[in-house]
Amino acid sequence: MNGEQSLIDRIRRAIPSRPRRTIRSASRLRLGIGDDAALISPPRGLDSVVTCDAFLENIHFLPDVHPPDSVGYKSLARATSDIAAMGGVPCFFLLTLALPARRTGQWLDGFLAGMSRAAREYRLVLAGGDTSCQPAVAISITVIGEITRGAALTRCGARPGDLIYVSGALGAAQLGLQLIRRGLHRRKSWKPLLHPHCYPAIRIALGRFLAARHLASAMIDLSDGLSTDLTRLCSSSGTGARIWQDRIPAVGVPPLLRARGFDPLAFALHGGDDYELLFTVPRRLAKKIPARHLGVPLTPIGEITRGRKVSLAGKDGRAVPLHPLGWDHFRG
Amino acid sequence: MNGEQSLIDRIRRAIPSRPRRTIRSASRLRLGIGDDAALISPPRGLDSVVTCDAFLENIHFLPDVHPPDSVGYKSLARATSDIAAMGGVPCFFLLTLALPARRTGQWLDGFLAGMSRAAREYRLVLAGGDTSCQPAVAISITVIGEITRGAALTRCGARPGDLIYVSGALGAAQLGLQLIRRGLHRRKSWKPLLHPHCYPAIRIALGRFLAARHLASAMIDLSDGLSTDLTRLCSSSGTGARIWQDRIPAVGVPPLLRARGFDPLAFALHGGDDYELLFTVPRRLAKKIPARHLGVPLTPIGEITRGRKVSLAGKDGRAVPLHPLGWDHFRG
Numbered sequence A, B: 001m002n003g004e005q006s007l008i009d010r011i012r013r014a015i016p017s018r019p020r021r022t023i024r025s026a027s028r029l030r031l032g033i034g035d036d037a038a039l040i041s042p043p044r045g046l047d048s049v050v051t052c053d054a055f056l057e058n059i060h061f062l063p064d065v066h067p068p069d070s071v072g073y074k075s076l077a078r079a080t081s082d083i084a085a086m087g088g089v090p091c092f093f094l095l096t097l098a099l100p101a102r103r104t105g106q107w108l109d110g111f112l113a114g115m116s117r118a119a120r121e122y123r124l125v126l127a128g129g130d131t132s133c134q135p136a137v138a139i140s141i142t143v144i145g146e147i148t149r150g151a152a153l154t155r156c157g158a159r160p161g162d163l164i165y166v167s168g169a170l171g172a173a174q175l176g177l178q179l180i181r182r183g184l185h186r187r188k189s190w191k192p193l194l195h196p197h198c199y200p201a202i203r204i205a206l207g208r209f210l211a212a213r214h215l216a217s218a219m220i221d222l223s224d225g226l227s228t229d230l231t232r233l234c235s236s237s238g239t240g241a242r243i244w245q246d247r248i249p250a251v252g253v254p255p256l257l258r259a260r261g262f263d264p265l266a267f268a269l270h271g272g273d274d275y276e277l278l279f280t281v282p283r284r285l286a287k288k289i290p291a292r293h294l295g296v297p298l299t300p301i302g303e304i305t306r307g308r309k310v311s312l313a314g315k316d317g318r319a320v321p322l323h324p325l326g327w328d329h330f331r332g
Helices: A003-014 A068-084 A106-122 A172-181 A188-198 A204-212 A226-237 A255-259 A264-270 A283-288 B003-014 B068-084 B106-122 B172-181 B188-198 B204-212 B226-237 B255-259 B264-270 B283-288
Strands: A028-031 A038-041 A046-056 A089-099 A125-133 A138-148 A163-167 A218-221 A240-244 A277-281 A296-305 A310-313 A319-321 B028-031 B038-041 B046-056 B089-099 B125-133 B138-148 B163-167 B218-221 B240-244 B277-281 B296-305 B310-313 B319-321
Touching (some): A003 A125, A038 A089, A046 B089, A068 A089, A068 A138, A068 A188, A068 A204, A068 A218, A089 A106, A089 A204, A089 B138, A138 A204, A138 B046, A138 B089, A172 A264, A204 A218, A204 A277, A218 A226, A226 A264, A226 A277, A226 A310, B003 B106, B003 B125, B038 B089, B046 B068, B068 B089, B068 B188, B068 B218, B089 B204, B138 B204, B172 B188, B172 B264, B204 B218, B204 B277, B226 B277, B226 B310, B277 B283
Parallel strands (some): A046 B125, A089 A125, A125 B046
Antiparallel strands (some): A028 A038, A038 B046, A046 A138, A089 A138, A163 A296, A218 A277, B028 B038, B089 B138, B163 B277, B218 B277, B240 B296, B310 B319
8 A cells, every 4th residue: 555645545544525616606626636736727817825834833822731632623723814814715635744653553643633624614626735744733824715816914004193993802722731831721610721732713704805895904813913913014015003002802801811820911912823814994994994894803902103113002091012922032 | 124024025036026927927916916816817728737736845855955945946846837737837836934044145146046046947936825933944835827628648548559658868867866866966077967856847838739730649747766766757647667677767877886786777767756747648649759849759668458457577578666756744
């Protein structure tokens, strides 16, 4: 038996991968897994949206802590979030998977089950990939989506005076990560708090809504933390920003954990992995932004300013600089 | 200074990455590096061709042996070869790069120089990517190309009676690899023999020629060795094949190395990394296949047969089974 072929067959059986028109998208997969490359027919008037994202053992996940289905789910979710952040419809993905031989049994089954669940939720079809054998698990995912030409929401369109919104609550993933870092994640009562860290929700429908109705001037997903991702958006737009501290929808933290120093504001400002959307809205359009979209709260948390400073304004109105203290792989 | 941003800026400066219409392709990169995702406008009537490929430290390259510019060059070349194998025009690529901090200096400069050279040769524009920090170098590359709808050459179109062709000479990359494995690669006189292993040539023009003129019934690139890749093509096509041993254009091996057991036929049959094209041609079209295409020899080496057997016929006409003994990451 050809080992690599048998692995590819298992992946193909586990994850939706039939070449077909996907339910939601107009793009057609003419040729999927099993040839040198995939063939995709994008219809006229649509642009392709393409992104890639790595998910690495001991960097992005710990194999002894994170269940394999969480690794499969989250690796696909976070890559897909970049499509949501442009307002696009995710359609297809490619999976580059490097595994040690000891992870090709039960671990791989769990991984594929989690990835399959994410693929079904996001209506993604696996179009191709590459497999290799190496001592540590390394996952790289490319997601291809589609969007009406001209509708994509980039990071560079924010203008002074625009309101800054976020979806959902911020810091929930960081709360889960801190439970793991402090060895508290095995306590039954706190297990539910791990969920946003292990199985993040992706805001595809919200991104599409904002892009299709031209309601936002700029958008980014919160993958590395509000302070870091807002700084990126401002840097791309050539603007500053002022965040209103008391408006930030920070994650709820149980009093017992607050007593141990778990700080909801710090989690909300600098915690990564939330994958909520941060978007800016010209004031004249603000009345068209609902308080909730499909049940997800949309909260104005600040405004875009002239200059380049990103600051945090307290209840007393005094502003302090908000430095990008979120996740950075190569911080010096 | 934000470390990750400074790394991204270095990559962007080193590798062609301006959003623009590429010289050769009709697809337009509307938005490149620096946002959540890239935006590509494919013109009407063209399909997108998409592939991804991993290139990993100690699996695909040895950092103490392979110069960093070879790692950059080859990782992009081999990913691009999958586009050539469909007959497509490569246009854009995404780079997922994981590096240890100690490889972010001179090593990275060399790596980017090699990748930039390959990108310029293949007229590829870097459209996006992802960077992370981990103990070993891991590269994953996604290449996006284009092809006229219906013109792509897949693995599954071979029919009994078709002639089997290969481009170039086979086994040259394996010769280089064996020099390294036996510690002979530092000898000055044998350095030129390493070139095909470190900087493989990719047959983009040949693939386009065969696809555009509808001359081939099936095609695959020789990444894992003739015996393995031919078996894949036959398996996809539901056919067998007979290879004529004395027609195989095996690499020239110096007598000194032959005396040490370097076997050109074994290299040609089972050596990977050649990236020559293997394609099948209906007999009525064989007269349209030139002996050379842009200087690259095209050699008929066998024929597609009924059944599922892949065999090797010696000079005496006796055939023995040709087992897939090329590269397999997960051989049991």
